Amino acid sequence: MSLFPLAPLAVLLLVPADLAALPPDVVTLGDSVKGGGGGASGVKWERSFDESLRKARSSGKPVLVDFWAEWCGWCHKLDQTTYADPHMKKFIDVATETVFGALCTRPGLDLKTRTLICVVSDAATARTPELAIHLRMALRQGWTEDELVEVLLHLSGYVGVPLIREAILTAKEVFAEVKKA
Numbered sequence: 001m002s003l004f005p006l007a008p009l010a011v012l013l014l015v016p017a018d019l020a021a022l023p024p025d026v027v028t029l030g031d032s033v034k035g036g037g038g039g040a041s042g043v044k045w046e047r048s049f050d051e052s053l054r055k056a057r058s059s060g061k062p063v064l065v066d067f068w069a070e071w072c073g074w075c076h077k078l079d080q081t082t083y084a085d086p087h088m089k090k091f092i093d094v095a096t097e098t099v100f101g102a103l104c105t106r107p108g109l110d111l112k113t114r115t116l117i118c119v120v121s122d123a124a125t126a127r128t129p130e131l132a133i134h135l136r137m138a139l140r141q142g143w144t145e146d147e148l149v150e151v152l153l154h155l156s157g158y159v160g161v162p163l164i165r166e167a168i169l170t171a172k173e174v175f176a177e178v179k180k181a
């Protein structure tokens with residue numbers, strides 16, 4: 001069972017501090033982003049998207065955005081099971097600093113390529129919940145369904161057909177969910 005349940009709305013999004021770095025098809029939500037998992041204790045969230053971007057620009061760091069809605073049951077579940085838990089708070093702090101803060105912002109690879117690396121890693125290690133998250137991210141970064149499936153099929157010769165069967169079943173579910181949204 002994943003520590004981060006998959007949810008249609010309760011998602012985290014890594015946003016570059018410089019919005020000019022975003023692809024032209026990305027919509028920024030500004031003050032419409034509630035942020036903060038509805039005010040759960042544990043993780044310190046900024047409430048203002050604009051203020052977060054200002055701080056990120058001055059520090060050269062990306063912004064991690066948590067989309068939240070009052071009517072979203074998964075958002076409330078994340079508040080209760082993830083953001084409020086002191087152990088999960090420590091985990092989120094470490095993951096934010098080491099993965100989002102250090103790895104994702106290193107020079108040399110663009111975010112699109114880094115996302116594909118995550119898909120490959122998740123599929124090769126049978127991390128199905130994380131694979132679903134990273135497949136969504138890969139689609140948002142411009143990878144097509146056909147390209148992602150081809151990558152998974154290519155892996156079958158290296159990590160085994162059973163692992164890739166599960167990965168493709170996960171991809172099928174993710175692609176269907178994304179089309180519905």
